[in-house]
Amino acid sequence: MRHRLVTRGAVALCILVAVALIGYGLAQAMTTSHQQTVQGTSENSPHSGDGTKANPRRTRLEVGLDGCTKGWDDPGAGAQVFDIKNTSDRPMDVVLLGTGDKAADPHHDPRKAQIYAELEALGPGVTRSMTTSIEAGHFHFSCMPEDGPVVDGTDTNVPQPSAELASSLPSPVQHAAPATEQELIPYTQQYEEWVKGQLPDIASQADQLKDVIQRRGPNWREEAQSIWLTAHHRYMTLGGAYGAFGDLGDSIDGTAAGLPQGPNDPDFTGFHRIERGLWANESPDDLLPLAQGLSNDLSSLQDQDLAVGALEIGLRTHEVSEDIATQTLSGVDDFGSHSGVDSARAQTEATQKLVEILRPLLADRMPADHLTAIDQRLDAAQKRLDDASAAHPQTAPADLPVPERNAVRSQIGQLSEQLAEVAAVTDIRRAT
The missing domain is CATH 2.60.40 (Immunoglobulin-like)
Incomplete structure (x- = not known):
């Protein structure tokens, strides 16, 4: 899960496309x-x-x-x-x-x-x-x-x-009722509760990762890599909560971007720093403090109040898909595991969860065929990613065969375009 916002220009462009769809x-x-x-x-x-x-x-x-x-x-x-x-x-x-x-x-x-x-x-x-x-x-x-x-x-x-x-006039545009903050609060609270319910299992997996590194068994690296992939996938399914974790979010899943010494900076921690060490043959002595830090941060996160924000939940439903395109599939956050396709699968699951939670509100504001099209596009994107992951395990998105790579990018691009409509119809307008 990324703790950075998609550029305003990209969001504005996609929302304009969505707004055209609903008139x-x-x-x-x-x-x-x-x-x-x-x-x-x-x-x-x-x-x-x-x-x-x-x-x-x-x-x-x-x-x-x-x-x-x-x-x-x-x-x-x-x-x-x-x-x-x-x-x-x-x-x-x-x-x-x-x-x-x-x-x-x-x-x-x-x-x-x-x-x-x-x-x-x-x-x-x-x-x-x-x-x-x-x-x-x-x-x-x-x-x-x-x-x-x-x-x-x-x-x-x-x-x-x-x-x-x-008989000569065009049909009226598709129109939607403006969303209010009061309406969105229950959906936001439901999502926050779901996120908090996932954290204990993710924290437990981080503890397992630490224990495997600490035991230094004969196959400790392979075991640790397997646990890392599972734990990171689960964490990425929380994609709509980016920004709600504050500084802990950056410590847990931040990248080396913007750090003075890049990937060698002492402030580079969490999943991606451990990823770099596990796939670059760093020693257990180097990795154990990092694994302990990740375990501590995830434990602290369970005690922290989340604040996704009613103003942003619809926008985040759209931005997760943009993050797949601009970050995950581009490989900028690949530090050795080449698990970008699997991360994209997790982020698509995150989007499906957000749409599932928002569905009653969306059904009142979107034409039924538009919501059906979003569901179908989510399913198609998930299947395309599942197929790519199964056929080319732990292959960086850039290293997929060209037809497969283009098909994945096309599915994600179309998904992002359709999800922009969710951001548009959940955009809160002031009433006073």
């Missing part, structure tokens, strides 16, 4: 310097277009701290392009919500609203286009300024189109 109107985040004054609230130009795919309705809107797209005049169903200008002095997210019965129910539950499109980090003074397709019903925009309260626009009734026009 969100996400755009790249933009940053600009703050202006000195807050401008006016709203100004519309007449719309153009009839809502067909070839001729979308185009509307110019303004958003600010004192109004979120007031006066969306003459709305209509079908394809939409909203040219939205941020007139405030700070970046803000802008979301188009289908609000159902909001106009008739003053106690409307925002969790029942559906996201039809979104712009992230719309900079001060910047105009960007939000593209979507909507049906008849009640809609409103919601603006979430940086360091400020949420500003909701007025409820707008989109009327039914004429029968003649309706």
